Amino acid sequence: MKQDLHSKPFDETTKAKLAIFNDYLIEWLPVFTKRKDIIWKIINIYDFFAGPGFDSEGNKGTPILILNELKNHFDAIEQNRLEVNLYFNEFDESKNTDLKKNVLDNDGFLPYNVRIEKLDFKLAFDKEFSKMAQQGQANLIFLDQYGIKHITTDIFKKIINLKQTDFLFFISSSTIKRLSLIRL
Numbered sequence: 001m002k003q004d005l006h007s008k009p010f011d012e013t014t015k016a017k018l019a020i021f022n023d024y025l026i027e028w029l030p031v032f033t034k035r036k037d038i039i040w041k042i043i044n045i046y047d048f049f050a051g052p053g054f055d056s057e058g059n060k061g062t063p064i065l066i067l068n069e070l071k072n073h074f075d076a077i078e079q080n081r082l083e084v085n086l087y088f089n090e091f092d093e094s095k096n097t098d099l100k101k102n103v104l105d106n107d108g109f110l111p112y113n114v115r116i117e118k119l120d121f122k123l124a125f126d127k128e129f130s131k132m133a134q135q136g137q138a139n140l141i142f143l144d145q146y147g148i149k150h151i152t153t154d155i156f157k158k159i160i161n162l163k164q165t166d167f168l169f170f171i172s173s174s175t176i177k178r179l180s181l182i183r184l
């Protein structure tokens with residue numbers, strides 16, 4: 001059986017993936033929170049395969065990277081009266097419990113809303129889809145699945161047809177090699 005990503009320290013490839021994600025977030029957020037003329041008052045960030053928040057050594061996973069980077073935008077969020085909604089989904093029972101502890105563990109007011117669910121990806125995506133498609137909102141969708149099976153043609157088409165939506169979607173090079181998607 002494949003060993004679980006979070007039961008050991010993240011390896012170098014996972015760290016590289018997380019660094020790409022973090023760099024993307026650093027560039028993406030100010031486009032919506034700090035632009036001169038704010039167009040979208042509602043910003044939604046979806047992490048559909050969120051994990052528990054940390055690896056076994058306390059290295060940050062995507063939910064915690066999102067929370068950390070958002071700190072640099074608190075003033076802008078308040079000044080521009082933005083609504084920021086974070087959605088984390090993780091279907092594994094124990095990881096979901098840890099995710100809740102790690103993400104909701106704060107004292108005091110924070111200028112964003114958080115929802116955490118424990119659903120199979122397809123159910124979560126279908127449930128959220130109508131919200132993502134609403135006018136006047138900007139969406140960032142992050143899809144960090146194991147393998148590639150969850151992002152079907154139907155889901156991919158739905159995502160690329162959404163307005164004001166950016167998405168990041170990781171596929172491991174081993175999957176690409178195995179399926180001979182491209183020659184490496």
Ligand SMILES: C[S@@+](CC[C@H](N)C(=O)[O-])C[C@H]1O[C@@H](n2cnc3c(N)ncnc32)[C@H](O)[C@@H]1O
Pocket residue numbers: 005018048049050051052053054060061062063089090091092095119120121122144145146150
């Ligand atoms: C590659 S890891 C994501 C890692 C996470 N981005 C991080 O930084 O720690 C994939 C996660 O998706 C969860 N998962 C796998 N299949 C799922 C499904 N069908 N629906 C929801 N979550 C799923 C796994 O339990 C695992 O925690």
